[in-house]
Amino acid sequence: MSSSIYKTLFLCLILPATFSVSAADKKKEEEVVKVPLYQGLQIGFDLVSPAGYLISDSYGASIKADINLWNKYFPTVELGYADFNKTSEDGINCTSSGQYVKVGINKALSYGGNKAENLFFAGIHYGFSTFSYNLDNLVYYPNYWGANSDINSLQDQKATTGWIELVAGVRVLVFGPISLGWTAQYKSTLHVSNGENSIPAYIPGYGENFKPKLGMAFHLYYKLPF
């Protein structure tokens, strides 16, 4: 067979494949273009913290917002306040209060609905808090001299803390613009600046100061109409 026949045969085999690859690319491109960038803004309210003193030593309140981008990425920011009051078995009393902020991003692992109204997600957040605390009825570690310091309380200790959270959760549409969401948190402090005479026992937004730790959050969401 002459070389020209081979060339013709080759072109006949290659051209359909080229057209089909282009068609696949175009369909994929169309699918990506179909989901707009901005898919909505949800405001969330913490349902557990305000009732905290009924079940723990702390209470607080927080509000969060997350933006739906492409039904895929959900940048989120949360502002909150927390209060803590605990007395140890030895009688040491710690009271603490302060504000915190968390920023991060969640990624949809799977979703349902045109605008991801039902969502299963995972994410990473950074939290930061500045706060003050008081320590009363101080108990001292025993020593050779059997003597203790005369200082019985430490007032107005100030500290700042940053921590990281790995989260996973679900958000479920209840009715209309209302959703409920549960989030599991795995947290660890990154940096803690101690008080003048103390290590903070409690960090607003994080919890009692040990690492790592697990947490749980429960939010009511409202989807804004724009």
Place this chain on the structure above:
Amino acid sequence: MDVKVYCSFYSQTLKKAVQIDSVTVWGVGSDSLIYSNETVSELALELNPKVQETKYVVQAIASGYLFKDTLTLKYTNQPWFQSMECGCMVFSTLESIVPTGTIFQSATILNPKIINQKTKHVVLNI
């Protein structure tokens, strides 16, 4: 989680760290012995958190003779809250340590911060 002043020994004749035999140590004003006729390479001494001066008597037996030296430590105190479980302790900043000169010729402060970490704070020169 002890807060102690760690004092090692240095022989100026031998030009090296040494240990001392038959050492007995107690605090002035206390009946309890910290060391009782022991061979030690360092002393770990607690400071009285209620005052700013603590004295320890160091007694050693060498060549059948009894030697006694008194260490006077002066410092400032700072309370430190560790945790709800552990409570408080008192950290100190060592200002001076002066021996009477019978056993130790002088003392050198390497690290004046006395906290809940074991480190070399003082060298007692023999």
